[in-house]
Amino acid sequence: MNLKSVFSEIIHKLKIVNIFRSLRARIFILIFVTGFISCQVVHFAIIETYEGRAVAVRTTEAQTQARILADHLITYGYLQDTSSEIVGAELDMLANLYDGRVMIIDDNLKIIKDTYGISEKKTIISEEVVKCLKQGDNGTTSVYDANNGYIEITTPITQTRITEDESGNEVEVEEVVGVILTSVSTDNISTTLDILNQNASSIELIIIIVIFMFSLFAANILLKPFDRITNAINDIKAGFTNExxxxxxxxxxxxxxxxxxxxxxxxxxxxxxxxxxxxxxxxxxxxxxxxxxxxxxxxxxxxxxxxxxxxxxxxxxxxxxxxxxxxxxxxxxxxxxxxTAAQLNISTVDVNEMTEIILKRLRPIARKNNIELTFDSRRPVTAEIDEVKLSLAIMNIVENAIKYNKEQGWVKVILDADHQFFTITISDSGVGIPEDSTDLIFNRFYRVDKSRSREIGGTGLGLSITKSAILMHRGSIDVDSVLGEGTTFTVTIPLSYAK
Ligand SMILES: Nc1ncnc2c1ncn2[C@@H]1O[C@H](COP(=O)(O)OP(=O)(O)OP(=O)(O)O)[C@@H](O)[C@H]1O
Ligand SMILES: [Mg+2]
The missing domain is CATH 1.10.287.130 (Signal transduction histidine kinase, dimerisation/phosphotransfer (DHp) domain)
Incomplete structure (x- = not known):
């Protein structure tokens, strides 16, 4: 086998594997195999049942005939003298009727009559015959030989004898004096079986074709909705629709x-x-x-x-x-x-000192606007944070508090902490933010009063930068404002940074 043919075989196999990966193919195979197997089971069950029943019926029939014959044999004393023509004719008729062979065996296991005429005077050694001789009616046996196409039946020949028991009373005793061994041909059963098999096979073929078509049809119908989803998604992908x-x-x-x-x-x-x-x-x-x-x-x-x-x-x-x-x-x-959302430059930072530095940088603007800027540190705080990013965030908020304030106003910065978080609260006595704008101020370029903000200067990007820096620290920012009275921003940041 050269390399090329190996490759082509692999590709061939891959294709088959692909077919088996299809849900449609699997549903088809499932329905088809189920239908096919049930069809076969029904076929063989019917054939088997028929055969068993036909053999049973034929056995019972032949046994009844053999019993009648056994009575006649006694009546005509056939075991002692085989010259009776009537019995001879009856024997031939029985053999003909069942297309078989009848043998009469006496209690010495000697064959005294064989309709084939080949085994007369010979001694038969057969387990069934011996058993029948010993047990009488209970020893009746029938053996079905399916390969050679016959049933072998043993029927006891019984005679009633009158004897005396120990107390001298007369009693009737049944005595087995011989055995009829009948071979019944089952050729016609197998002929019928053949015909049945043929009929069943052609019906089966039709059923299998129907099942095949049905499974194809069912697999297709069942998977239609999935095709519809694919088509709809493709339409959206191609831009035909947006619905x-x-x-x-x-x-x-x-x-x-x-x-x-x-x-x-x-x-x-x-x-x-x-x-x-x-x-x-x-x-x-x-x-x-x-x-x-x-x-x-x-x-x-x-x-x-x-x-x-x-x-x-x-x-x-x-x-x-x-x-x-x-x-x-x-x-x-x-x-x-x-x-760089994932790349914070985390270090342990003295938050009090950091806040002091921010406020120191903003003091000149506050002084220029006549704003009083105060810092209230409730406790010393050190935290694992990105100092540059968080400074920028806090600075933006404090800068806003100074910018959007009134003449002679104030800005208060409070730093506090519990065992998990530190909080920086920035309150001002400024213009305030309308309630419907409190969520929007974090959007890029959003400014509440466009004309006033233009005059103050700014791009509307400050708070969105602030918010992303705080979220990167897994913190939160809240705003609480009363229009015309002032605004409070609360920033909460975890003390230790968890990745
Ligand atoms: N403390 C505050 N008091 C009143 N309004 C505020 C306050 N802080 C922010 N605002 C409002 O929210 C808007 C958005 O603020 P943001 O900091 O994002 O932009 P900005 O200050 O206009 O520009 P810059 O990008 O220069 O910071 C401001 O324009 C202002 O209208
Ligand atoms: Mg700002």
Whole structure:
């Protein structure tokens, strides 16, 4: 066998294996094999039953005939004298009737008559005959030899004798004086069997063809719903439709379809938020560019504009460039957060010290806005955190508290801990957040009051950066706000980082 033929054989085998992996093929095979086996069982059961019954009927018949003959043998004294023509004719008739052989055996096991005429005067040695002689009626036997096609029956020849018992009373005694050994041909039974077998086989063939067609049909019908699911999913994949799939035929298909629809709706939501994000980003990036374009165009349209105007406009353009740079920085840090979600740079950090540093950095802005910034540390806290990311998060919140505050307002930062978590609470006396916006402020680019926020400056990315940093630490952030009175952000972080 060369390499090529080995390969082709392997490929051939793989194809067969693939067929067996098909549910459709399995259902087909299951139905077909079940039908085929039942068909065979019924066939053989019928044939067997018929044979058993036919043999039994023929045996009983022959036995009855042999018994009648036995009586006649006694009546005519045949055992003593075999010349009786009537009995001879009767014997031949019995042999003819059953297409067999009849032998009369006396109590010395000598064959005194054989319808075949070949064994007369010989002594027979047969277990059945001996048993019959000894036991009389109880010794009646019949042996079916299916291979050679005959039944051998022994029938006792009994005579009633009158004797006296011990007390001198007359009693009748049954005495076995000989045996009739009849061989009955079963040729016609096997002929009938052959015909039956033939008929059964042709019916069986038809039934098997019907079962074959039925299993093909059933396997196809049963699996139709799965084909429908595949087609529907393919349609969605090809973009023909975006609707939910519905295949409620079976509980199983319903489960698959429900799971798929949920997946699809999740992907739709993801897709929508991605699109929203992209359009927000481009909008945000475009705004400063539009302003710069307007400023530049104005200067170009006035060739003799004074130097002061140039300086003024250039300052504005420079501010817009800064804005653009801030937006890009924020975006980059967001992308970084998303990417390095699994890679926190964890170390043991003194949280009190970290908070002090954050507040120190923000104090100048607070002073500029006349905001009183206080820190209340309830206990010393050390925790396993990523100092850079978490500092940025807290700084964003405190910066907001300063920015969205009132003239002469205050910002209070409280640090506390229990045995599992530490909490940083940032409260302010600021403008507050409308109730329907409290969930939205964490979205990228979301700002409550667009015009006011523009004046304050900012991209709306701060809190979304904060939130992803906190979630990466398996912490949580809550916001509680009363419009016009102030806002409280509560950040809770586990003391030890669990991967
Ligand atoms: N302490 C606060 N009080 C009132 N409003 C707040 C407060 N913190 C946040 N907000 C509102 O939530 C919005 C989103 O805040 P976020 O920090 O994400 O963006 P931003 O401050 O506008 O811009 P930046 O990206 O520069 O931080 C703010 O624009 C503001 O409207
Ligand atoms: Mg902010």
């Amino acid at each position: 939910d799939i519905s295949v409620p035929d079976y509980l199983e298909t319903e489960h698959i379809v429900t799971a798929f629809n949920q997946l699809q709706s999740r992907m739709k939501t993801l897709d929508e938020s991605r699109q929203e994000f992209v359009s927000n980003v481009s909008h945000e990036l475009k705004t400063p560019i539009t302003s710069m374009k307007v400023l530049a165009d104005t200067l170009v349209a006035q060739p003799d504009a004074p130097i002061e105007m140039y300086q003024d406009f250039m300052q504005d353009i420079s501010k817009e460039v800064d804005r653009e740079a801030t937006i890009i920085d924020d975006l980059l840090s967001l992308v970084k957060m998303d990417k």
